[in-house]
């Protein structure tokens with residue numbers, strides 16, 4: 001049996017990628033098997049845990065989370081996304097020389113243990129921070145806002161408190177996120 005191939009062009013972490021891939025291929029398999037971007041984690045594979053979350057950058061300047069385990073690769077044709085590999089600053093050799101502010105706070109707060117869920121949490125927190133840059137919240141709404149943003153992400157190890165505290169730290173120490 002021959003599986004039909006279809007061209008796919010996606011802008012990933014600042015670079016355009018064009019390949020012929022099988023119709024019906026899931027995005028997480030495209031990332032893992034075709035691009036060797038294995039940082040997006042395959043957890044439940046059913047859209048529940050969100051370890052596989054990537055960031056979709058919309059043309060209106062907003063960003064949103066998408067679960068790559070239940071979203072076909074061709075959904076992203078012509079679109080722009082970021083994966084966990086796109087967050088750190090890299091030098092000319094492609095080596096990571098600095099992590100993002102969210103990643104830094106997760107490290108400082110010891111937010112994760114095994115780290116399997118961490119790419120999803122980094123992407124969720126990044127989408128939240130970008131939303132707050134556009135629409136700051138009142139200080140008394142910060143905790144509720146974080147809970148709402150992270151609530152769907154599952155972690156088997158940490159009990160969530162340290163992720164929560166790290167994101168709160170970022171929000172309280174980054175100018176412009178609170179009105």
Ligand code: FES
Pocket residue numbers: 041042043044045046047048049050051052053067068069070
């Ligand atoms: S692996 Fe995608 S939601 Fe769990």
Ligand code: FES
Pocket residue numbers: 111112113114115116117118154155156157158
């Ligand atoms: S740190 Fe292990 S699943 Fe979250």
